[in-house]
Amino acid sequence: MTKELEAFYRDYLNANSWPQRKDGVPLDLLDNLNQADKIIAEKELIEHADLKDSWPIIGLGYLKSTLSLDKLYNLLDKGSKHIKITIAHSIFLINNDSRMIEIVLKEAERLNNQYEIIDILYMLPDFKDSRVDKVLNDFCNHKEYLVAYNATSVLGLSTDKVVEKFRNMKETKEESWIIRQIKKITTPNTRYSQ
Numbered sequence: 001m002t003k004e005l006e007a008f009y010r011d012y013l014n015a016n017s018w019p020q021r022k023d024g025v026p027l028d029l030l031d032n033l034n035q036a037d038k039i040i041a042e043k044e045l046i047e048h049a050d051l052k053d054s055w056p057i058i059g060l061g062y063l064k065s066t067l068s069l070d071k072l073y074n075l076l077d078k079g080s081k082h083i084k085i086t087i088a089h090s091i092f093l094i095n096n097d098s099r100m101i102e103i104v105l106k107e108a109e110r111l112n113n114q115y116e117i118i119d120i121l122y123m124l125p126d127f128k129d130s131r132v133d134k135v136l137n138d139f140c141n142h143k144e145y146l147v148a149y150n151a152t153s154v155l156g157l158s159t160d161k162v163v164e165k166f167r168n169m170k171e172t173k174e175e176s177w178i179i180r181q182i183k184k185i186t187t188p189n190t191r192y193s194q
Helices: 003-013 035-048 054-063 066-078 081-095 099-110 114-121 130-139 145-154 160-186
Strands: none
Touching: 003 035, 003 054, 035 054, 035 066, 054 066, 054 081, 066 081, 081 099, 081 114, 099 130, 114 130, 114 145, 130 145, 145 160
16 A cells, blocks of 8 residues: 555545544645555545545545446435535536536525535635625625635635624624623612612
């Protein structure tokens, strides 16, 4: 076994700790494989592809694995929200199936977890569709800072305005809290003043 294939098994396929996963999917490990090792990796990714872990699905899309399409379409029918978008993205990368765009549009509306949204933001530009681009643009105005920041970053725009907007919102919340505390102290308690 080559050292590159060992690294794929250790740091991609069997990555299950925070230090291994904190920086996202290590697609460079797939790039480092020779052709024979890529065939092994592809088979392993197909075998491990399920709804519990997006990494094998992402890897299959990255490798443009036509051998995985049956499994991916099967998972697509069972998935929902961000995992369904991830599967649709991989299928789209493999065979450019335009039906995947409709799935992304539908499922993106249902997302409410900021971390799931962030996971899919970086996939959206690959669809090269104006409706998907609008979804990405809309996320730039999301109420959660990390979503707005990442969406803006994905678009290649300066994040200065996002940072400033949320910095001002934080100050306003702090000011409101201070005003409420002052009112508590200075307002007589009418319950006991009779």
